[in-house]
Every structure is written in C-alpha cells, then in structure tokens.
Amino acid sequence: MTLTLHVDTDAWRAHLRRFADDTPGLVPVAKGNGYGFGLARLAEETVRLGLDTLAVGMVHEVAAVRAAGFTGEVVVLTPWTPADGSEVLDDPRTIVTVSRLDDLRSLAGKRRDTRILLEVRTSMRRHGLPPAELAQAAALVADSPLRVEGWTIHLPMVVSGRLAEARRLASEALGALEAPLWLSHLSDDEYRTLAGEVSVPLRLRVGTALWLGAPRTRRVTARVLDVHPVERGERVGYWQRRMPRSGYVVVVSGGTANGVAMEAPTAAATARQRLVAAASGSMEALGLALSPYRIDGRKRFFIEPPHMQSSLVFVPADAGVAIGDEVPVEVRLTTVTADRIEG
Numbered sequence: 026m027t028l029t030l031h032v033d034t035d036a037w038r039a040h041l042r043r044f045a046d047d048t049p050g051l052v053p054v055a056k057g058n059g060y061g062f063g064l065a066r067l068a069e070e071t072v073r074l075g076l077d078t079l080a081v082g083m084v085h086e087v088a089a090v091r092a093a094g095f096t097g098e099v100v101v102l103t104p105w106t107p108a109d110g111s112e113v114l115d116d117p118r119t120i121v122t123v124s125r126l127d128d129l130r131s132l133a134g135k136r137r138d139t140r141i142l143l144e145v146r147t148s149m150r151r152h153g154l155p156p157a158e159l160a161q162a163a164a165l166v167a168d169s170p171l172r173v174e175g176w177t178i179h180l181p182m183v184v185s186g187r188l189a190e191a192r193r194l195a196s197e198a199l200g201a202l203e204a205p206l207w208l209s210h211l212s213d214d215e216y217r218t219l220a221g222e223v224s225v226p227l228r229l230r231v232g233t234a235l236w237l238g239a240p241r242t243r244r245v246t247a248r249v250l251d252v253h254p255v256e257r258g259e260r261v262g263y264w265q266r267r268m269p270r271s272g273y274v275v276v277v278s279g280g281t282a283n284g285v286a287m288e289a290p291t292a293a294a295t296a297r298q299r300l301v302a303a304a305s306g307s308m309e310a311l312g313l314a315l316s317p318y319r320i321d322g323r324k325r326f327f328i329e330p331p332h333m334q335s336s337l338v339f340v341p342a343d344a345g346v347a348i349g350d351e352v353p354v355e356v357r358l359t360t361v362t363a364d365r366i367e368g
C-alpha cells in the first residue's frame with residue numbers, strides 16, 4: 026500500500042564513489058528529508074565512503090546522523106542562535122555556523138572552545154556577516170577560546186558571476202583571517218579554479234548533485250490500490266466533481282503525507298484557453314491538474330487534490346491498469362518521501 030523508492034544500490038554507490046573521488050574536500054550534506062533517502066541512510070553512505078565530515082541542516086539533526094553511526098565531524102549549516110541552546114557547543118566533533126556579530130559575542134562570552142565556521146554574506150542574502158563586519162568578527166574570535174574551522178560562503182545556483190563573487194568574498198574573508206574556505210554551489214571547474222588561487226584548504230558542501238546526481242539509479246513507484254469505472258457526468262471524490270468523460274477512477278498510493286502535491290494547472294490559464302481545451306475534449310478544460318503518476322505510458326490527471334496517503338487520478342477507458350500494478354511516479358525526492366526504500 027506504499028509509495029516505494031527503488032534504488033539500484035550498486036550503481037548508486039558507484040556514482041557516490043566517483044563523485045567523492047573527483048571532489049577533494051567533499052562534505053556531503055544530509056538534511057531535511059535526507060534527499061528522499063533519510064538522514065540515517067545518508068549517514069551510513071558517508072561512513073561507507075570513508076569521508077571525515079558531514080553537514081546537517083539543523084542542530085536537532087546531529088543526533089540522527091550520530092545514531093546512524095557517523096562518528097566524524099558534523100557541521101550544522103543553519104547559523105547558531107542562543108535559542109539552539111548550549112549543548113551542541115560542548116560537542117568536540119560538532120562545528121556550528123555563526124552568521125551574526127551578536128551571536129558571535131554571545132558565543133565568545135561563554136568562554137568555551139567551540140568549533141565554529143564564520144559565515145560570509147553572499148548575494149543570496151540568506152545569512153552571513155557583511156564584508157564590513159569580517160574584521161570585527163576576526164577580532165572577536167582572536168580574543169576568545171573559540172576555534173575557527175573556516176569561513177563559509179553559500180553561493181546562489183545562478184552561474185553568472187558566481188566564481189567572481191566567490192573570489193571577491195574569499196579575498197575579503199582571508200584578508201581578515203587566514204582559515205579554510207567552505208563553499209556551496211560551485212561547479213567542479215569553479216571549485217578547482219578557486220583551489221588553484223588561494224593558499225588555504227577548500228571544502229565543498231554538496232547535497233543534490235551527490236545524492237540525486239545519477240537519476241537512472243532510482244525510481245519511485247506507486248501501487249494501484251483500486252480501480253472503478255465511471256461514466257461521464259457522474260460525481261467522484263471528496264469534492265464530488267463531475268467527470269468530464271467516461272473512464273476509470275484509479276486510486277494510487279502516495280498523498281499529502283508523502284509530499285505528493287497538486288500543482289496549479291498551467292496549460293489553460295485563461296478563459297479563452299479553457300474554451301479551446303473544452304472544444305478539444307481536454308481534461309484541462311475542467312481545470313484538472315496533471316499528476317506525477319504515469320499510467321499506461323502517460324501522466325494522468327488528478328481528479329481532486331491528493332488525500333493523506335492516496336490520490337485519485339483519471340484514466341480513460343482504453344488504458345490498461347489493474348489493482349496491484351506498480352506505476353512510475355515522477356517526483357523530486359527533496360519534496361517527496363517514499364514510505365519504503367528498496368535497495
């Protein structure tokens with residue numbers, strides 16, 4: 026009764042191994058839903074790769090990767106604030122990120138030898154110290170027992186100008202304090218180029234390209250839980266929507282609890298487009314949205330928004346589908362979590 030993630034484990038691990046071999050200083054990122062694999066699985070794969078450092082998103086995720094057997098250094102990416110508490114500051118194998126002078130003062134005042142990364146603000150404008158405050162930050166840590174493990178620079182995905190920004194911020198940061206640079210979202214080439222230009226060690230944090238980088242090594246399937254014939258004009262579902270055509274209501278596993286979501290129909294946004302769609306007998310005519318479920322070779326329309334653990338999709342009478350079939354689901358694993366992982 027489940028949404029299943031099938032992994033060709035050997036092929037996936039071969040990809041992970043190649044990626045790690047090609048990326049000196051790699052720091053895998055395991056956060057949130059674990060890129061669809063779960064934090065424990067990513068921690069185990071990091072151990073298997075023999076890597077010394079793993080990044081998590083938030084303080085509470087440290088325990089999850091520890092429980093899965095990761096004994097190396099864990100970096101917490103979301104900047105520490107006093108609300109995160111002090112426990113994490115005493116763990117000698119955990120490195121916290123600091124991105125505001127006030128938080129740095131608060132940390133320095135604790136007179137602990139906490140390991141920290143100092144975050145530099147980038148064009149992302151998410152977190153980080155503006156360049157004008159870098160020297161002040163360096164002075165604060167020089168006066169404290171805090172141990173600076175490096176500067177962190179989190180760059181946008183947009184390629185244009187990215188390397189130039191990395192260079193500029195790296196030079197500002199290194200001007201304030203010589204320390205390793207921890208980067209995100211540089212390409213292989215950009216990372217190598219920068220490595221050739223600076224005299225400090227570089228680390229590259231990667232999540233998506235590492236864990237989800239070899240799409241052929243995995244697939245997600247849903248189970249067909251039920252199939253009901255329906256006549257044109259009959260009502261269906263929680264919202265008793267009238268069916269525009271005769272065919273089948275197909276109940277498939279996967280719903281809001283898994284992150285299966287309904288995107289707004291885009292194909293027929295205007296009244297005129299809807300008229301055209303209606304004339305051609307299209308499902309979009311009724312404002313139905315395409316689902317990620319592929320049945321009999323085509324993505325099918327949602328009859329209504331997904332339920333908690335299952336979804337209703339419409340299949341025309343001539344499509345072949347039977348209870349128990351496993352059908353492909355085209356979803357991004359950063360937003361969808363399967364009930365079960367095979368492999």
Ligand SMILES: *Cc1c(COP(=O)(O)O)cnc(C)c1O
Binds near residue numbers: 054102208209210231
């Ligand atoms: C999530 C995150 C990453 C990893 O991002 P991907 O796009 O999944 O590779 C890297 N750096 C920081 C600071 C992050 O928050």
